[in-house]
Amino acid sequence: MKRLVCSFIIVIIIAFNINAQIGINTEDISAATINIVSQGNTSTTKAIKITDSNNMNILTLTDEGNLGLGIDNPSTKIDLRSTSRIDNAIGIGYTTMTASDAMAGAIRYNPLITNGAIQYSDGNKWITLQNQPPKALVIAQNSTQQSFINLGTAGVPITNWTKTFDQNNDFNAATGIFTARRSGIYSVSSSLVFKIGNITAGPTSQVELSHDGGASATASTLVGYTSSVNGVPLTISCKSFHYLAQNGTLKITIYQSTGYTQALSGDKTQNTLTISEM
Template identity: 40%
Template sequence: MKKIQTIILLALSFAISGYAQVGINTDAPSALLEVVSSTTASAGKAFITSNSDNIETLQIQNNGYIGVGVLDPLVKLDLRSSSLAIENALGIGNTTQTATDAGAGAIRYNETVQALEYSDGTDWFRLQVNPNKAMVIAQNSYGQTYIPVWTNDIYYTIGTTIANWTSIYDRNGNFNPVTGIFKAPRDGVYSASVTAVFTDISMTAGAQYELWLRNVTLNTKLKSTVPYLSKVESMELTNVCKSLVYLTAGQELVVYVYMNWLESNVTMSTDGSLNILTIAEM
């Protein structure tokens, strides 16, 4: 019996080696291995594989749809497995083909620039990703007091940083409310606006209240100035500074206040709704 089995195996081996083609459900394979489905349904399974737990890992349907761990693929290649949900990522490699040779719609991972690119049939284009842009909204109810300095026969504040903000919204964590420093996450244009109200202010004639948006890195500033031609006695003073500023990645922006010809200390209002800072990446 063993001799007969050996002869049969040898015969099959020679047959496969001689024809170099294997057919499953077909007597006339047209390729090295041809599998013909036993069903005529469009979504019928022509080929499946299962793992040792008898969970289907791969299927090819009559309509050419392929599901990797997916029982009902909805697109030509469907990897969105629920039964094998540990990893459903798709790995894409590089190609040295021209965009024309690869054809329109081809995708590659360009290892040199470390980015995905697609072909329009003529050129390779990098897939652009819109970053989660910076957005900051803060209020200040701290009631910070600034003590004037006496110099050249006048009292004034020396470009003092407005700190101790309360962060209402900070999308990416670019703002330090304690120090009042905003750090630009990337090169670009930023819209900045600040309103600051001071209470019970006394100034002599000719005084002015300046609010600055200051680039700490470059030591430059954009400012809004409110002049007072006559003497001010125990008044509430308001200033608003708005601007579009260009910052490079890592540069820091803060709010400064400057007043001169003061007759007393100056204190910010404790009403947070009056003292507002907004910074938005454009």
């Protein structure tokens, strides 16, 4: 009896270690452990379809080899563009494989470099995809009718602008100060119109509009008057390029020595400022 029991146990153990193969829609089960042959030959024919407990699509594999996750009719080799699910993100991990072993076209997420980054293989090396943040762009207008006294402090900042656009919130409209988020070249353009007033002629009678870059260079437009002007609005504009270091600042200033107090026009469309990161 003991020999019979031992023999039965051995038979069971052997049976469970036999490599089984399964064929679906095929009698040839020699190709793989599980061999599934799709029926039909169109792009919409489903070879495999899996749904969840709510009958929502989880996985679809078509006859032509397109894999869809959460989508019924994948149109690419891997398609995650589900309209019924919100979790369409792709999670990419790290690999220590060399770029040549991974081969050209492979991608990975590398957490070992600063701030982490997505990299792709060109077949020889891993290349980091550069993150290009939105460049600074400021568009502002001014309708405050700010005034500037004759022979006042040189370079009085124009303040209390109204922003119509500020890509990265780099411009303080109240103080009129732009702060560079990163080092680079910035294009600055300003145009101002003063109220109708009087101007006294003289060798030092002038209005100066400046783009004050602080530690960077200051660019100015200077308009001088060799003859008196009465009842005429003054128009002045300035365009310049500035290299600003990270956290460097720039402001628009006015100095005037026309013999009278001058005030900006109340029409905001006449007093404009644009700052653009190159």
